[in-house]
Amino acid sequence: MVTLTIDNQSITVPKGTTVLDAAEKLGIVVPHFCYHEALGAVGACRLCAVYIETEQSKGVQMSCLVEAAEGMVVNTLEPTAVELRQHVIEWLMTNHPHDCPVCDEGGECQLQDMTIAGGQSIRRYRGKKRTYSNQELGPFIEQEMNRCIQCYRCVRTYRDYFGGTDFGVMGSRNRVFFGRFEPGRLESPFSGNLADVCPTGVFTDKTYRFKSRYWDLQEAESICPHCSLGCATIPGGRYRELQRVRSGTSKEVNGHFICDRGRFGYGYVNHPDRLRVPRINGEECDRHEALAAINDKIEKLGGEAVGFLGSSRTALETNAMIKSWAEQSGSKSVCFECHPQRDNAARSWVALRGDRGRSLADIRRSDFILLLGSDPLNEAPMLAAAIRQAESSGSQVAVIDARPVKLPFKAAHLVVRPEKLSTIIRALKSGAFDNFERHEQLFFEGVLKSIKKAERPILVGGGDLLQAEGVAALCELMAQLPEAGGDFVHLSGPNSYGAAMLSGAAPDFETILDDIITGKIRALVCVESDPFADYPDRKRLQEALSKLEFLVVADYINGPAAAKADIFLPTAAPAESAGTYINCEGRMQRFKPVLKPGEPLRITGDGGHPPRRFSHETPGDQPRSAAEFIANLVGQPVTINDLRQQIAADDDRFSGLDQPEQGMLCRANGELPTTVNREDVPGKGDDLLHLLPVADLFGSGPLLSYCSALDAVRSAPCVVLSESDAASIGVANGENVSLQTAEGKLAVEVRIDAKALPGLVLIPQTGADAFLPGGVMIPCSIRKNGARDE
Amino acid sequence: MRDLWRDIKGTLEPFWVTLSYIFKKPVTIQYPEQKRTPYSRYRARIVLTRDPDGGERCVACYLCSAACPVDCISMQAAEDENGRRYAAWFRINFSRCIFCGLCAEACPTMAIQMTPDYEICNRDLLNLVHEKEDLLIDDGGKDNEYNFYRHAGIGVVNPRGGNEDETEPEDVKSLLP
Ligand code: SF4
Ligand code: SF4
Ligand code: SF4
Ligand code: SF4
Ligand code: FES
Numbered sequence: 001m002v003t004l005t006i007d008n009q010s011i012t013v014p015k016g017t018t019v020l021d022a023a024e025k026l027g028i029v030v031p032h033f034c035y036h037e038a039l040g041a042v043g044a045c046r047l048c049a050v051y052i053e054t055e056q057s058k059g060v061q062m063s064c065l066v067e068a069a070e071g072m073v074v075n076t077l078e079p080t081a082v083e084l085r086q087h088v089i090e091w092l093m094t095n096h097p098h099d100c101p102v103c104d105e106g107g108e109c110q111l112q113d114m115t116i117a118g119g120q121s122i123r124r125y126r127g128k129k130r131t132y133s134n135q136e137l138g139p140f141i142e143q144e145m146n147r148c149i150q151c152y153r154c155v156r157t158y159r160d161y162f163g164g165t166d167f168g169v170m171g172s173r174n175r176v177f178f179g180r181f182e183p184g185r186l187e188s189p190f191s192g193n194l195a196d197v198c199p200t201g202v203f204t205d206k207t208y209r210f211k212s213r214y215w216d217l218q219e220a221e222s223i224c225p226h227c228s229l230g231c232a233t234i235p236g237g238r239y240r241e242l243q244r245v246r247s248g249t250s251k252e253v254n255g256h257f258i259c260d261r262g263r264f265g266y267g268y269v270n271h272p273d274r275l276r277v278p279r280i281n282g283e284e285c286d287r288h289e290a291l292a293a294i295n296d297k298i299e300k301l302g303g304e305a306v307g308f309l310g311s312s313r314t315a316l317e318t319n320a321m322i323k324s325w326a327e328q329s330g331s332k333s334v335c336f337e338c339h340p341q342r343d344n345a346a347r348s349w350v351a352l353r354g355d356r357g358r359s360l361a362d363i364r365r366s367d368f369i370l371l372l373g374s375d376p377l378n379e380a381p382m383l384a385a386a387i388r389q390a391e392s393s394g395s396q397v398a399v400i401d402a403r404p405v406k407l408p409f410k411a412a413h414l415v416v417r418p419e420k421l422s423t424i425i426r427a428l429k430s431g432a433f434d435n436f437e438r439h440e441q442l443f444f445e446g447v448l449k450s451i452k453k454a455e456r457p458i459l460v461g462g463g464d465l466l467q468a469e470g471v472a473a474l475c476e477l478m479a480q481l482p483e484a485g486g487d488f489v490h491l492s493g494p495n496s497y498g499a500a501m502l503s504g505a506a507p508d509f510e511t512i513l514d515d516i517i518t519g520k521i522r523a524l525v526c527v528e529s530d531p532f533a534d535y536p537d538r539k540r541l542q543e544a545l546s547k548l549e550f551l552v553v554a555d556y557i558n559g560p561a562a563a564k565a566d567i568f569l570p571t572a573a574p575a576e577s578a579g580t581y582i583n584c585e586g587r588m589q590r591f592k593p594v595l596k597p598g599e600p601l602r603i604t605g606d607g608g609h610p611p612r613r614f615s616h617e618t619p620g621d622q623p624r625s626a627a628e629f630i631a632n633l634v635g636q637p638v639t640i641n642d643l644r645q646q647i648a649a650d651d652d653r654f655s656g657l658d659q660p661e662q663g664m665l666c667r668a669n670g671e672l673p674t675t676v677n678r679e680d681v682p683g684k685g686d687d688l689l690h691l692l693p694v695a696d697l698f699g700s701g702p703l704l705s706y707c708s709a710l711d712a713v714r715s716a717p718c719v720v721l722s723e724s725d726a727a728s729i730g731v732a733n734g735e736n737v738s739l740q741t742a743e744g745k746l747a748v749e750v751r752i753d754a755k756a757l758p759g760l761v762l763i764p765q766t767g768a769d770a771f772l773p774g775g776v777m778i779p780c781s782i783r784k785n786g787a788r789d790e
Numbered sequence: 791m792r793d794l795w796r797d798i799k800g801t802l803e804p805f806w807v808t809l810s811y812i813f814k815k816p817v818t819i820q821y822p823e824q825k826r827t828p829y830s831r832y833r834a835r836i837v838l839t840r841d842p843d844g845g846e847r848c849v850a851c852y853l854c855s856a857a858c859p860v861d862c863i864s865m866q867a868a869e870d871e872n873g874r875r876y877a878a879w880f881r882i883n884f885s886r887c888i889f890c891g892l893c894a895e896a897c898p899t900m901a902i903q904m905t906p907d908y909e910i911c912n913r914d915l916l917n918l919v920h921e922k923e924d925l926l927i928d929d930g931g932k933d934n935e936y937n938f939y940r941h942a943g944i945g946v947v948n949p950r951g952g953n954e955d956e957t958e959p960e961d962v963k964s965l966l967p
Contacts, residue, residue, distance in 0.1 A: 097943025101851035101898045102875040131943060131951035133959040146943040170962045177962035210867040210875055213852040239866075609879035609921060610864075 004072040013068050020048055020063040023076060030076055031085055031114045033092075033199050034151040035064040038256040039161060045151045047088045047114065051078030060084055089118040094125040095174075097146045104142075105201030108214040111149060132177055138185030139712040140264055141194055142206040145177060153197045154178050157190075161257070163388050163408030164188035178202065185713070188408070189381050189697050192263035196247050196256075207264055207709045208244035212236070220592040221248055221662075223581050224262035225313055225574050226701050227380045228463075228491040229360065230583030231258045232662075235266060235575050239610075240618070241600035242269040242575050252359045252663060253583065259381030261697060267707035269573045270600050273558045276620035279568040287622060290567050291633055297523065297550050303330030305522045307512045310336040310502075311529030312346070312493025313702060314626065315579025316588070316657070317643045319495070319502050321630040322527055328634055333512050333521055336499035338531040340510045342492045342774045345463035345471050346500035349489045349584070351672045352475040357585050358458050358486035364389040368454035370447060371399040372474055373421050373465030377406060378695040378764070380490040380584075383460065384408060396454075398447050400424060402465060403694055403762055404720070404755030414443045415757050418465050418692060418777070425473035429480060457481055461489040463496070463584075464695065464774035491584045492774060493701075497666075498582035501653060504671040509535065513544045523550035527626050528571060532560035534702055536775035538743060554626050557706050570623040572597050577625035578640045580657060586666040588657055597623040689725065689761045691741060691780040693771035696764035705767050717770065718749040719763050719782070722756040731784050739763070741780045827906075830932075833891045834908035836882055838901050838925040841937035843947065846926065847901035849938060850877035854893035854902050862886035863893060874939065874946045880922040885915045899938035903931040 003012045006023050013022045018041060023030050033045035041064035050063040053073040057066055060081050063074070075081070093115060100106045115121070132145035155178060158164040166187045171177040180186065186194075194203035217236035224231045224245075232248030245266050247258040268274075278290035298306050308326040310319040319336050326334040337343035363369065363386040376384035388409045391397050397411035402418040405411075416424060424440075427433055428448065433441040451457050459481070461474045471489055478487040491497060509531070515521040524545070530553075535541045545551070545564070553565035556573040571577075575594045582588050599620030601610060631637050638646070644658040656664040698710045719739060721731075731737055731750050739746045739761075748763070756762065761780060763771050771778065819826060828834070841847045850867030868878035894904050912918055930936070939947040943956065951959040 098938075098941045099943050101849045101853065101938065102942055102944055106851065128955055128957045129943065131956050131959045132962065133950060144944065171960065172965065173967065175960040175962060177960070210850070210869050213856065215856055216852060607878065609866075609881055612916060612919065612921075614916075 002068050002070045002072075004068045004070070004074065006074040007076055015067075017068050018064055019050060019052075019061075019066045019068055019072070019074055022068045023050075023063065023074070028076055030063050031117055032064060033110060033114070033149060034153060036153055036156075036197060036256075039153060039156045039197070041065055042152055042156070045088070045092070045149065047085055047092075049081045049084045049088070051075045051081040086118045086120050089115050089120045090124070092149045093120065093123060094127070095130045095146075096149070097129060097131075099144070099147060099201070103144070103147065103201035104204040104209060105147075105198075106213065109201060110199035111147075130175060132175075135179045135183040137180060137183070138191075139709065140206055140260060141186055141191055142204045142209055143179060144202055144204070145179065147200045148178060148202045149200055150176055151199060152178075153199065154194050154203060157193050157197045157257075158186075158188060160392075161389070162188050162190040162193070162385055163392075164190070167191075189260050189377060190257060190385060192260045193247065193257045205244050205246075205263075211241075211243045212238045217243065218594055220594045222575065222591040222594065223494065223583075223589045224258060225494045225581070225703060226261050226265050228312075228494060228496050228584035229253065229380050229382050230494055230581050230587065230589050231262055231382055232589070233258055233262060235594045237269075237575070237595045239601035240595060240598035240620075241602055242266045242595065250589075250663065252361045253587065253589075254360065254382050255364075257382070257385065259385070261381060261701075261704065261710075264709045265698075265701075265704050265707045266575070267709050268557055268703045269575050269595075270603075271557065271706045271708075272603055274556065274570075275558050275562060275568060276570050276597070276599060277622050278570060279565070281566060287569075287624070290569060291629070294525075294552055294567055295633060298329055301523050301550065304332070305520070306331045307333040307516065307521045307524045308335070309338055309509065309512070309524060309526045309529050309531065310334075310499060311527070311534075312337050312342070312491070312496040312499045314495060314499075314528040315574070315577070315591075316495060316498040316502075316582060316654075317579050317640060317647065318527060318626040318630070319499055320647045321627045321634075321643070322525075323502055325630050325634050332506075333515060334506060335509045335512055336503050337493075337496065338509045338526075338529055338535045339492065339772065339774055340508045341467050341536070341776070342463060342496070343500070343503070343508050344468035345466065345489075345774070346491045346496040347503060348468040348471045348672060349463060349475075349491065350497060350500040350586075352472055353487065353489070353586075354475065354478070356478060356481075356486040358488045359585050359587070360386040360488075362456070362486065363387060363458055363460070363488060366390045366454075366456045366458045367395045368450045368457040369395060369397045370451070370457070370459050371397065371401065371405070371411070372425060372459060372461045373401055373418070373470060374399075374460050374462035374490065375401060375403050375405045375465075375695065376460075376490075377408070378697050378700065379462055379464065381697065383488075383490060387460070396450050398443075398450065400443075400447075402692060402757065402760065404753045412443070412446070413755070414440065415755055416440070417757060417760065421466055422470040422473045425470060425477050429473070429477045451481065451485075455482060455484055457485040459485075459487040461487065463489055463491040467774075489584060494583070495581040497584055497586055498580070498588075501582070501666065513540065516544045516547055519547065522548065523552070524548055525552040525554075526561055526565075527554045527630070528556065530555065530557075530559040530561040530702065532564070533769075534772065536772045554629060556623065557703065559702070569626075569629050570597075571626040571629065572623045576623065577627075579625070579627070580644070582666060587663050588654070588666060589663050597621055688779045688781060689759060691719075691739070691761045691763055691771065691778040693773045693775070693778075694762050694764055695773045696766055699764060699766040699770065700773065715764060715766050716749055717746065717763075717766050718751050719761050720751045720753050720756050721761060721782070722758045723752055723754060724758045725756075725761070725782075726750060726752045729782050729784055731782075736785045737782050738785060739780055739782055741778050747785070828908065830906060831904075832906035832908070833889045833904040835884070835905050835910050836887070836889075836893065836925065837903055837905055837927045837931065838880065838922065839903055839927055839929060839931040841899075841939070842930060842934055843937055844928075845874070845937070845939070845947075846876055847899045847930075847938065848877050848880060849875045849899055849901070850880070851875075851898065853896045853898060857892040857896035859890060859892060860886050860888055872946055873944060877922055880925065881919060882925060883919050884910055885918040900931070900933050900936050905931070 231254035232250035554569035
């Protein structure tokens with residue numbers, strides 16, 4: 001710790017803190033451009049000048065580069081320092097275009113702020129301005145290079161932080177250029193962060209282009225609903241339309257950045273087909289009418305005949321309401337995830353993880369990371385970014401997976417069949433590798449050696465591939481790690497963890513389906529969950545649900561279940577309601593409403609101006625948060641805060657839920673599910689291959705297919721084949737084939753991957769009705785297009 | 791005694807003032823038969839002007855709506871195929887406008903201007919809600935020279951780097967010093 005004096009106030013900071021950070025702790029903002037908390041200092045912009053009075057480094061210095069020292073005296077308002085800052089701004093502005101009115105950064109532009117703060121409001125330079133040609137960078141990011149002030153934040157983010165390789169700095173002297181080496185779509189799945197880090201309007205969010213000014217946006221702190229990491233986000237909207245998402249800051253989780261899935265996947269809130277009026281048998285009706293009809297029917301059938309289904313994308317408060325509603329109506333069939341394998345994986349993680357679960361911040365600091373059945377870029381993108389931070393500060397990374405996992409850094413990689421993962425993890429625990437091949441044995445020995453050497457090793461698992469058994473094995477292996485080591489398992493939905501905690505040992509959706517088939521359950525209530533989209537075995541589901549007498553669906557997306565519902569209730573999207581998600585490390589994180597429910601003006605006004613009549617009604621304002629609907633149904637209207645208090649009081653694992661601090665960890669654990677034995681590996685026929693559905697960056701998750709901004713980047717349906725399988729079928733890369741499964745035929749494109757395993761066909765989840773990852777493998781065969789079917 | 795004089799004076803003086811005006815020319819005019827021309831900087835009905843090349847000046851930057859103390863301006867920006875930013879719709883609610891002129895002062899493109907046309911009363915409030923079609927005139931108003939896009943760097947009227955105060959786009963792959 002060192003104590004220094006800044007502007008006559010003294011402060012004690014840890015050794016190594018920069019003067020700029022120390023000043024900020026005192027609330028003194030030293031103007032700066034190139035310094036960024038996550039990226040560090042490079043001293044490129046020369047704006048952060050301060051005057052240091054004491055001997056060690058007397059004179060005008062860049063505060064972002066000088067470390068605070070004992071007894072240092074700093075003056076940020078010393079006239080030469082102030083003058084230097086003013087000149088720096090003036091010279092940065094010499095080439096800056098006269099653009100603010102047509103620049104999307106205007107209003108939240110650091111250059112504008114600093115120019116005003118520097119007092120440099122008149123341009124004295126009369127020479128000509130340098131210009132550049134822009135590049136077309138794809139559907140997410142707009143470039144206007146004339147506005148650049150050469151702070152290098154963009155390259156440091158894109159290349160140094162995220163490991164992107166297609167973007168960088170070019171040119172020399174005063175014509176340095178920041179862009180792609182060739183025009184084209186930015187390849188990194190973290191490209192959206194350019195819009196956040198660039199302090200000027202060079203890189204802006206293309207999906208938000210010209211939509212609003214910052215000061216007109218309604219914004220609120222929120223949590224990303226697209227994977228189980230729960231990154232902090234700040235969505236913003238105007239005229240009843242969600243218009244953009246920018247990154248929030250959460251030290252323990254995402255830091256300062258988010259991935260493109262979280263940033264550009266917001267269109268489901270504005271979707272034109274979203275149903276916004278309650279319906280009975282397809283006919284629009286009043287909310288109270290619909291609620292009364294639900295209550296009548298449940299009363300008539302009796303509680304035991306009703307199944308309740310919540311989901312892992314529903315807020316904890318809503319799931320808790322569903323649980324108490326089920327209890328109140330006398331039903332024992334309540335479940336919070338309609339994908340049974342994912343449900344069981346989540347429950348087993350929650351039950352067995354012990355108290356050495358690690359956060360993304362811990363992963364960034366780790367010195368050995370073993371990825372087991374985890375494909376971060378496709379399943380939980382910011383995890384890849386976190387691992388890269390560890391890797392670039394010297395950590396080793398090893399991957400054991402069934403997929404050719406692509407990562408933005410170097411990692412040792414072993415490809416194995418998915419069903420072998422649990423066996424491998426148990427072998428790593430016991431150290432007996434006799435049943436494995438030589439190259440596998442060598443790999444495992446290397447892994448064990450690295451674990452032994454490391455101080456803070458972390459095991460990272462993916463719930464989808466590991467499934468309940470693998471997760472349990474991983475938790476056991478973790479117990480052997482050194483004290484500072486730990487584990488981290490990512491699940492499927494933003495609230496999978498919370499859902500698993502609430503489920504405890506209750507039966508899973510498979511049991512509910514059995515009961516529906518035998519006629520024990522005659523009605524099903526789906527709250528923000530859609531078994532037609534999210535249950536892996538479509539055939540069995542069809543069979544079961546056709547027996548149902550009564551289906552209630554409450555949702556904010558217009559999925560396949562909504563069309564089949566007897567009664568439909570429109571619920572508020574996460575951006576329109578308050579709630580809590582528990583991320584995959586057990587962190588309770590709140591999101592706040594950004595907008596009130598309503599149909600976007602862009603839709604009601606058909607792109608034109610607002611209506612020319614006065615009205616007290618807002619079009620499409622009928623959706624309510626699902627918790628509110630249920631509260632009305634059970635006849636005890638409560639506010640979200642009452643609800644939180646009640647949940648925290650009823651179950652002390654959730655204590656702290658009602659406290660306003662963001663991101664408290666849940667206490668203690670859940671229970672193990674009652675295990676259901678299922679066949680894991682399908683039988684092997686003659687030319688039978690095994691189809692393994694896997695997650696896809698822009699295709700996975702129930703919400704992404706409703707986001708039109710992602711249409712341009714969604715991959716076409718394809719299968720990944722090994723070289724030998726491709727050769728025996730006789731297809732080349734990029735060719736079309738037909739994929740035959742029990743569900744029918746599908747035309748897909750072939751991608752050959754040198755790392756893919758023979759006998760295993762990977763199919764990325766690319767759309768709403770694709771195969772669902774996380775389940776069992778499916779027997780399939782592949783025929784070249786044009787080949788005759790036998 | 792002094793009070794008495796004061797009272798007499800106070801009673802007579804006003805009569806004198808009144809009498810003296812009988813012989814002066816009246817200032818009252820017979821509105822609406824007779825009308826007076828206000829000064830050119832008079833602040834009344836607001837218009838949207840065009841640049842000397844005939845294009846809409848407004849770039850929908852939202853600055854006027856931000857400056858407006860009564861929030862009576864609203865708009866939506868959009869982009870046309872040449873990259874020109876313009877207002878897809880633009881609305882001023884004159885029943886709320888207090889004619890303070892802050893919008894005109896905030897406007898960076900000289901698009902929004904105050905005119906001396908003060909006769910905009912109406913019995914139906916909705917008739918006071920003016921859309922872009924109602925506001926847009928075919929003239930530059932108080933300035934017929936300025937075209938924002940001839941100074942902005944985004945290359946809408948001229949090709950990129952083609953404005954008077956700009957140099958040609960740099961060749962970033964050149965190695966010349
Ligand atoms: S980057 Fe900032 S200063 Fe430059 S044009 Fe945009 S808003 Fe104005
Ligand atoms: S493009 Fe933006 S972030 Fe990159 S150097 Fe220029 S101003 Fe800085
Ligand atoms: S990593 Fe997951 S939670 Fe974070 S922004 Fe991306 S999709 Fe959202
Ligand atoms: S300030 Fe001027 S350019 Fe900007 S929106 Fe208003 S009228 Fe248009
Ligand atoms: S912030 Fe210190 S030099 Fe840029």
